[in-house]
Structures are given as C-alpha cells and as structure tokens.
Amino acid sequence: MATTAKPTPAGPDEGRPADRLDERDLRAWRGMLRVHATLTKALDAELEAEHGLPLSSYEVLMHLHDAEGQRMRMSDLATTVILSRSGLTRLVDRLERDGLIERQSCPSDARGSFATLTPDGSRRLQAARATHLAGVRSLFLDHFAAEELEVLGAAWERLLPGVAHAPGPGCS
Amino acid sequence: MATTAKPTPAGPDEGRPADRLDERDLRAWRGMLRVHATLTKALDAELEAEHGLPLSSYEVLMHLHDAEGQRMRMSDLATTVILSRSGLTRLVDRLERDGLIERQSCPSDARGSFATLTPDGSRRLQAARATHLAGVRSLFLDHFAAEELEVLGAAWERLLPGVAHAPGPGCS
DNA sequence: TGGGGGTGGTTGCACACGCAATCACACCGC
C-alpha cells in the first residue's frame, strides 16, 4: 500500500494511517516477535540437545544459582522466570524429581517454600551455562554494537514500568 | 560476516566473564524476554476482553486480510503467524467453526488449501484492528524515537538471516 | 505409464501452561 511515509520524526503520534502500521513500525514490532520466537526456540533446542535441559529448567537453575544461599521463594522464582505460580510448581516438581533442586520449608513462614539447588543441579547448570551464554551472545548480543545494547536496555526499562529485581532473603 | 564490529566494551569488565553476562548485556537480553512476555500477554488480554478474539486468531485474520485475494495457503500462513503447521490447522479449525474464515481447496494443487476470510471474519477484524494497533503503539512503538525504530528494525533483520516475506499467490 | 521421492495438510499423542478453586497459614483488629 502507498500510505507509508510517516514524516514527523521523533514525536509520538500525529497523522497516522489508522488501520495499519507503516513499514518502519512493522519491522521493529514484528521483528521482535520473530526474533524472540526464533531465538528462544534455538536456545531451547541447543540446551536440550547438548544437556538434556529445557530452557525453562535452565532458567530456574540459573536464577537459583545466582540467588544468595542458592535458594529462592517459589513466588519470586515464578515472576523471575516469567511463569505463573502454578506453572512454576509443576516445573519445580519435575526438577525435584530429577534431583536438580529441592524444596525447603521456610522456618519463618510455614506457608512458604524455598527452592534450593542441589549439588547435582549445580553441576548440570555449570555444564550448561557455557552453552547457553555462547548461544545468547552469538545469536543476540554479538549482533549489536555496545551503544546499541545500552539504548536497548534503557528502552526495555522504559516500556516496563516497575520491574526492579530485588527479591531479598526475607527469611532468616 | 561483515556485521558491525562491536567496539571494545566500555565497561569495567575484563574481556568477558566466562560464566555470566554483564549488566548491560543482561538488561538488553532479559529486557527483551520480559517485554515480549508482558506485551503479548497484555495485547492478548485486551483483544480478548474487547473483541473476544485471542491474539493468535487476530493475527491470522489480519494476515489474511492483507493478503491478495484475502486468502493464503496454510503453510505460508503458519510461518507468517509463527506457528507449526499442525498448530495452524487447529487454529484454522476453530476460526472456521466460528465462521470467521473458510477453507478453499486449491484448484491447481489438490493437496493444498487456502484459508480465506469470510465477511464475518472481515467485520471482526475491522472491529479489532483499531484496538490492537492502538495497543501496539502505546505499549511499544511510542516508547521509541523514530531513529530507534529504524535501528531496531535493521537489527532484527541482521539477526534473522533469511526472512523475506513474499508468499505470492502461486495458485491461479 | 508407472514408480519413487518430496511436499501440503491433518491427526494421535504428550505436554507445558494458565486460570480458578482450594488449603494452610500469617497478620490484624477486637
């Protein structure tokens, strides 16, 4: 269609075609959808092939490893890995069944549970980490210049109002 | 490769820590994951609430509408909306059951099917389009400057080697 | 003209996920 050309620079919104995105917007938006789908699939397949570990499991192990005490509350973990609480419950079930993590009850709040990394889980993570990081770098990071990454990171935070990540120990 | 050379990192990190991403990389990478998850969920909920239409269905209707003859081959449609062929089959089943699209057999290739928009589907799409576009703009596009969108679009294409989108009619 | 390899689409099956209901417990006011 000929209605491209969004003349006004920088300024958000002004005389736009009401019923479709112009070429530039389309590339930026659908590009992200495509990149996300392609990359997560590729990274997942890679991880699964080389370490028998789905991406979602890997992310759980990774965040547990990075957390202090190598443990996190179920809820915090759920939001961190972008999953519903129920979804995380099942995922943790599987990982516990495989011996990679364990549940600990929280002494100061009997409702709560910690997920904690087992030595086995730690080993699996160590093995997989290099693979995943190499994948993220080669498929994503390496395609951007350093300043672009800065800009990108800043932009993402602009889009997401309140996303601080400081779960905190909370439980002695 | 001929891609943009990534200048030496400006940060205080020594080359690259082998086992974790630095803050900048992390923000750029995980930011995208978060933004994607948040936005697709929000857009889907919005569409579902206001028009009773899941995002995936909307995308099918939209691409059909934009295609010439308002019809596409099942396979082309599948790749366009980023779904497996089987996934698309079921999705089209649902949409056909709801009367929004119809299957046409392809006269020149008896294996093939077209999905075509029905008048009902077209109406539903028209109703939903404004909502979705407004959502994409307000949640995503408006947070970037015009040049950023250019850069972003170009970057996405750098990441995805061969992703041209020219389905073509193919069947007279 | 007949067979073999390749392709478009559908189906069987398994599975991961979200939502809503549920349970156990914490916290607060009285």
Place this chain on the structure above:
DNA sequence: GCGGTGTGATTGCGTGTGCAACCACCCCCA
C-alpha cells in the same frame, strides 16, 4: 485468644501447541 482478611503454594481442569506419523497428492525420471 478469636474470627476475618489476605497471601504462598498446590491441585483440577481445560486448552493451545509441537512432534512425529500419516495420507493424499505433485513432480520427475526411466
């Protein structure tokens, strides 16, 4: 201390999806 309200985690259920097997068909070549 004792209910009422809120929260962390789990479970029942429905559903959307991918993979692999499958069928029907096209195309090519002998």
